[in-house]
Amino acid sequence: MGSPIGTRISTIFIPVSDVTKARDWYCDLLGVPADGEIVHGHIYVISLDNVNLVLDSKIFEKFKCDGMPRFHFDTLDIEAAYEYAVSKVVNILTEIENGHWFNISDPDGNVLMICQC
Template identity: 35%
Template sequence: MTTSPIENRIGQVFIPVRDMARSARWYSTLLGLPEAEPTHSATIYDLPTSGETRLALDANRPEFDTSGPPRFFFWTSDMAVTVSFLRDLGVKFDSEVQDIGSVMFLQFRDPDGNPLMVCQRTVT
């Protein structure tokens, strides 16, 4: 096995956005967070998270491609309530809830078209 100076843990996930104000409001609502002010000349918006991995909205490159699968997922403890909440937010769903045995998951899009996913453990 090769020794690497790179640590095996994620520090921060950046989500590209085009309209920082709209995206900050949407993600704050999605995650039940109070709105704050963006930083770095209003191009970065840090979203507080539980755990070590941080999450930030990034408006530094407004031209980006939203194709491909979700790059990460959010946890939920109640998929039915989550689906209802997301419908109330008017999100675009990319899938129905799928149960693969150990988790149920749902894929959806943010206002910029970024693919997102929410998962619920079904096996403890």
């Protein structure tokens, strides 16, 4: 008998200290409109192609940043993605490594990877 737990990940929670500032930062980085509603005063959902990013300020106090990427965003052009991140004055944590990835952090210290796939 197979597992009743699906293999699709539909949502990633990101702890943030200020949901409004985080919404603006992530929407600007991703080039998507920040036109959704902040729900319950602490949640903002960014719907992407195959996953929802849930920015949640209620869980921030329990969050402990360990310096590891929480996930990665795909890119078809790592050089262009790197230059774009630099132009956005994003906190760049690494140069392009092995020709296909680099790490950045959001204003709350969440480490994110950008990876050419």
